Amino acid sequence: MAVTEREKGRKMQYTVLVVDDEEEIREGIIRKIDWEQHGFKIIGSAGNGNDALEIAESLQPDVVMTDIMMPFMDGLELGERIVRMNPDVKLLVFSGADEFDYAKRALRIRAVEYILKPIGAEELIATLVKIKRDLDEAYDSRRNLATLREHYIDSIPVIREQTIAALVEGRMDKEQLEKKSGIAQIDLDAWGYTVGLLEIEPGQRTATKKLFPNHDEALIPVTLKQIADEALPAYAKVSTFYYGDMVGAVVCLYREEDIFRLIEGMNRVCQIMQKVYRVKVTGGIGMVCGNALELRTARKEAQTALSYRVAFGSGQTVYLGDVEPQKISALQFSESGEELLDAIRLGDEDAVRAQVKGVFGRLQSQTPNNSQLEVYFIEIKIAFMRLLQAYGLVSGRLWEAIEGFHVVDSIHSLEDAERWLAEKSLAVSRAIREARSHSLSMITARAREYMLENYGDETLSVEKASNILHVSPNYFSTLFKKEIQVSFVAYLTEVRMKKAVEFLNTTDEKSYIIAARVGYSDPNYFSHVFKKHFGVSPQRYRKGGSTAS
Template structure:
């Protein structure tokens, strides 16, 4: 019988032991894995142990049971909660209902009622486990059906029946690894079987069904080492979708498909041709590549058998003029601000490669690059980086760009400028982070005694967001704000204990703690002894 875990929370040892004795836990299907004396300790244990059930008192030091339950719901929302209390107050009961606790019971706890409560909770936990099992069964059914659904998805891509947002949704749903910069479709089909003994229609039909399977196997055995692709059978075609990094990789695809046609002909004794469609840069346009691949296949009668036909060789297109679009410019700006050197270099390389194979003129490219420089100037102003710092005081934007005669020269120049802007921006960011952290530390050193001191207070004074401040503060100091503040307060408390005769409760207020008991708790957690014990030890040491 499976056992569920229980954590008991009460500041009185005798109460915890009394509860333990009221129930045969193992027989009820539970086992107690932890005890806690207050809400803070309970939260820490719950985060590590993840008990199935937490049974807690309301009145406890440092953090009461209701507060603990509210916080527990945020870190372990599935944990069942039982609240017990010696006070029959409506407000407690109402808040317990709002927290969706399983039970609210009054002390003294009746053994029979306790058994009934845990019987109900066990039934609820059993039902949740069964529900998870049912979900797992549905998942297994889904994964078993996944190959069929993937083929249907691929067919829909070829036919162009899906909207772009739906394509992304289904691609993620089916875990289809189809990420690429460019795509191209090839269709493969054999003309005839040429089987000497296959004279009966039934035998020919059988071979016609088996042939695409054999062709796909040949594809998978020979293309894997050449480039990334996806292959499947669709409407008696063997479909190959090439996943290309660069548009020029289409030549590898053509060579690979030529090889497939020849191997298929030799191994299966059939004439085999392949049509290769126009490359496209998104899955939403894959249907255009598929249609042009089928159009290319129709030209097989004009060429030698057993080879691939590329649509662009058969139906050449007019030269396409392009511009660098806004998305490409913004990608470069983003890489300058937050990307790595490698990401920035890759973005610029992709931009240069795109125009290299589009037959764009150098003069047209120069005008497009000017748009990037305009964005660089705007970005520099945001971070107070002068144009002179970016390109040099004597730089003339248009005239100097016009001096370049090759695409590679422009690419190298653009990369150098972008890298310099990136470096200056990062230096500005680093200086700002150090200054903010120094101001925060100075403020903490002067105001640690303020019991209201918080991240929000400091962020308001420094005029920065809490999220940004927390990130840079931890990066610069190696610890979070709360830990740093606690460290300062504890160091000051040690100093006061050593140098004054003030009582511990007075020192608690002087170092920013409103509650002396909590101050003693933190002090003991930090140094292993209470403040009074620490002072006694120091006195004893000095008297020796």
């Protein structure tokens, strides 16, 4: 089935970012044509590469038009970084210099067009028509139901799907794995392994059906898997598979840093699904294991990571290693017990109470004897102690109360047992929530402290800070903004500007020396940021032109 006439008739509007250090040229390009008439919309403009990169990271434009010769970061470096960040972007480079070397470098960074200034309206329109045709084809290919059906049939070799399913569900032994690792595309010599799961958020299927009026419900996960198949291999060695309504990936890792690349890749899938289909997808990644036979545990942990969307928001990827302080041993509990422990970890008190009632509803139906009840509660006690130990809560009254608990002395009826379990489940949940909150605050506090001590380091970045703090860049960036209400870069700039004002007020040092002291090797860029921050240049501020503090 081809794309419907309704879909073909839809006018797709693509977003454009214009970058040139000469404001007159920049505004001239924006005013030169009727962008909307040709299927485009200007979403931003910038006068230098640094500002443009920040806008591109935030707004994810479809097209970037950039001059080459600009201060702070030239257009070729900007283009290279944007293409690395978003491989689907269409890059249009223009320059006043007819130099072959520039054109060659532009092609090397995958620019779709190299245009000489001055840019005429007809030439610009012709270029945009070509770019729009390419973008339309890419979007139609992703939305074409016939293509999705073919991908569904061609991309699911039954043996491979069965092999991976057996592996992540723990139905495979060492001998079987060695025989079938080639079919499953699992490298048995990899450094480590994990499982990632991608799940379309509840309530999003309605949005997908609106996008595809005659959409077969079975194709919804196919759409997600196709995007995963296209995007993830650029970030990690993966074997994707269907897991219920979710899409999973068995991942081979070759060094510790590969987990961060996997997070980036799964976030990229989430971004594409949101942008192309307006559908929110959340990712979850389990802990790294050293043996492919342990992937069953990693798959369960990926499901646990998905449940943290309640705390950290949907539409992004959560790595369990970021949100749980250490790997928690598999708790020797029934399935109902695992659901209770998940509710306790997430801090949802209503869910905890509901799970406790569920546990005792099942217990009552089984009418356990005293011996069976004692064994069951010993398992619960051990599970609670493991949870508390994982969060460093191995002292205090709660630990002592659980450690000293004896079924024979404390439980005289199922009602007593339910009351004790509800009370201790809620107490453990609150203790974990407080410990996690303290841990998150400690991470941001250490980050701010590190920033104050190292603001003069020009290479200070989210990646460098997260490496020092032993968390992934994506998790650290999200956490920092949630705690401090501004991004890491914005906060670092604020620190540097305050220090610059302090040095301007208390020393006679030249502006370029102060620039270097606060982390800017380029004095011109320092002056640009200072003026943007305070409204005047550093020189004018020193002469009394501002009351910045």
